[in-house]
Every structure is written in C-alpha cells, then in structure tokens.
Amino acid sequence: QQQVKQSPQSLIVQKGGISIINCAYENTAFDYFPWYQQFPGKGPALLIAIRPDVSEKKEGRFTISFNKSAKQFSLHIMDSQPGDSATYFCAASSTGTGGFKTIFGAGTRLFVKA
Amino acid sequence: SAVISQKPSRDICQRGTSLTIQCQVDSQVTMMFWYRQQPGQSLTLIATANQGSEATYESGFVIDKFPISRPNLTFSTLTVSNMSPEDSSIYLCSVQSGANTIYFGEGSWLTVV
Numbered sequence: 001q002q003q004v005k006q007s008p009q010s011l012i013v014q015k016g017g018i019s020i021i022n023c024a025y026e027n028t029a030f031d032y033f034p035w036y037q038q039f040p041g042k043g044p045a046l047l048i049a050i051r052p053d054v055s056e057k058k059e060g061r062f063t064i065s066f067n068k069s070a071k072q073f074s075l076h077i078m079d080s081q082p083g084d085s086a087t088y089f090c091a092a093s094s095t096g097t098g099g100f101k102t103i104f105g106a107g108t109r110l111f112v113k114a
Numbered sequence: 115s116a117v118i119s120q121k122p123s124r125d126i127c128q129r130g131t132s133l134t135i136q137c138q139v140d141s142q143v144t145m146m147f148w149y150r151q152q153p154g155q156s157l158t159l160i161a162t163a164n165q166g167s168e169a170t171y172e173s174g175f176v177i178d179k180f181p182i183s184r185p186n187l188t189f190s191t192l193t194v195s196n197m198s199p200e201d202s203s204i205y206l207c208s209v210q211s212g213a214n215t216i217y218f219g220e221g222s223w224l225t226v227v
Contacts, residue, residue, distance in 0.1 A: 032214035043206055043218035044157065046115070089156060093214045099170065100145055102216050104157045 004092050006105025013112050019077040021108045023090035026071065030092035034102075035064065035075050038087045047088070048075070080112045116141050116211050118219035126225045132195045135222045137207030142187035145210035148180070151221070152203045160205075163190040197226045 005024045013019045023033075034049035050057045050064040050073065057064045063076040077084055090105040117140040127133050137146065146163040161169040161182055169182035184190045194201055204221040211217055 034215060036218075041223075043220045046215060046217060049215060093216075095214070099162060100210055100214070101159065102147075103159075106156045 004090060004103050004105040006090050006108060008108060009106065010109040011111070013080045013110065015080065015082060015112055015114050017080050017112075019075075019080045019084065019110055019112070021075045021088055021090065021110075022072065023074065023092075023105050024070075024072045025092050027092070027094065028071070029094045030103075031095070032093040033064070033066065033073050034091050034093065035062075036089045036091065036104075038089065038107075044089060077110075080110075082112045082114045085110055085112050115215075115217045116143060116209050118207055118209060118217060120207050120219040120222050122222055123220065124223040124225075126227060127197050129198050129226055131197055132193055133197065133224065134191050134193045135205050135207070137190045137192070137219060139188045139209055143209040143211060144187070145216075146184060146190045147208045147210075147216065148182060148190070148192045149206040149208060149218075150203045151206060157206065160192070163192075194224065197224075199226045202226045 007022050035047045036044035037047045038044040048059050048062045050066050052068050055066055061078045066073045088108045091102050093102040119138045121136045148160040149157045150160050151157050159172050160175045161171040163169050163182050163184040165184045179195055181193045202225050204223050206221045207219045208216045
C-alpha cells in the first residue's frame with residue numbers, strides 16, 4: 001500500500017518531442033504528489049508538484065496530469081531538450097498517524113537525443 | 115526553499131569503520147529526514163530525525179547501524195556504523211519546508227572498500 005509504481009524505467013526521446021512518465025499509487029492517504037529531477041552527482045531537486053484536488057498543473061514545459069479515481073499521475077515534458085536528460089522520480093506524501101512521509105517511485109532515466 | 119549543506123560530500127572508507135555525516139540547514143525546520151540511494155536506485159527513507167528525542171526508524175533500519183542525532187532545529191548527523199561494501203550509497207539529508215514539500219541536500223557519496 002505504501003508503494004509508488006513508476007514507468008518506464010528508461011526513456012529516449014528526440015529533441016523537441018514529448019516525454020511522458022507515469023506513476024500509480026494505492027494508498028488514498030497520500031495527499032501531495034511531487035516530481036523530482038536528479039542530475040548525475042547531484043541531489044534530487046523539486047521540479048513540480050500537485051495536490052489531488054487538481055487534475056492538471058503546468059509550469060513552463062512541465063505538466064502534471066492527475067487522475068484521482070484511477071490513482072495515477074503523470075509528468076509530461078513538452079519540447080524536450082538535451083538539458084532535460086536526467087533521472088526523474090515521482091513521489092507521494094502523506095501526513096498521518098505515522099507522521100509525515102514521502103515515498104518515491106523507482107525512477108525514470110530520460111535521455112533526450114539532440 | 116531551505117539551503118541544505120552536507121559534509122562530507124564524498125568519502126572512501128575502510129570496511130569495519132564508521133563515518134558520521136553532518137547536515138546543516140540555513141533555517142529552522144521541524145522535520146529532517148535521512149534517505150539512502152544505492153547506485154542507480156530510488157530513494158529509501160532511513161529515519162526521521164526528531165529534535166530532542168530519538169529518531170524514528172523505518173523498517174529495515176536500526177539505531178545501532180545508523181545512529182542519528184538532532185541537537186537543534188538546524189542540524190543533524192547520521193552515522194553509518196561498522197561499514198561493509200553494501201553500505202556504499204549516497205546518503206541524503208532532507209527537510210520539510212512548506213506544507214508537504216521536502217528538499218534535499220547534495221548528498222554524501224560513500225564508497226566502502
């Protein structure tokens with residue numbers, strides 16, 4: 001119930017294309033869904049996040065789509081650039097009796113070909 | 115967002131030894147966490163560092179192996195004890211800032227030989 005399933009494991013996209021990464025969760029107690037971007041040798045950096053009362057959030061070329069009934073959410077990177085090549089992690093956070101926790105997906109390695 | 119500094123950034127350690135990682139935040143934060151990221155893997159929560167009390171450990175992690183201190187609202191340490199090559203990982207300090215968002219330091223890259 002605490003898992004967040006992420007796919008695909010790796011993704012190759014042409015420059016200018018759309019990158020799509022999908023995540024699914026089981027625990028309905030999750031109430032915040034962030035995405036992190038990690039470059040080699042660096043810590044994960046918050047990219048964009050959404051709450052379950054919103055179906056879509058857009059920030060620049062990055063969009064989260066959220067389907068509460070299906071318990072799925074996805075990251076879309078429009079006009080993908082070589083500089084977007086990184087590992088992306090979806091996550092789900094909750095504040096419950098066990099305290100605040102954030103669970104991460106397995107990660108997607110994105111490579112954008114020039 | 116908070117600025118999080120970790121020391122050391124990298125280290126190569128002999129098996130059987132222990133290493134303490136420091137995490138300093140530029141502002142007071144309520145929640146601090148320690149994560150482990152094994153090579154090419156996702157992030158796994160080790161424990162929540164509680165100020166003034168014992169850390170709360172996740173399943174599979176124990177205090178004897180990963181003792182944690184949190185003397186105040188801006189500082190925490192994680193010790194990796196009696197290291198083996200399986201402990202070679204990135205250890206990441208993170209803090210909760212705002213309602214539900216956590217931010218990470220740059221990590222401490224440990225190689226055990």
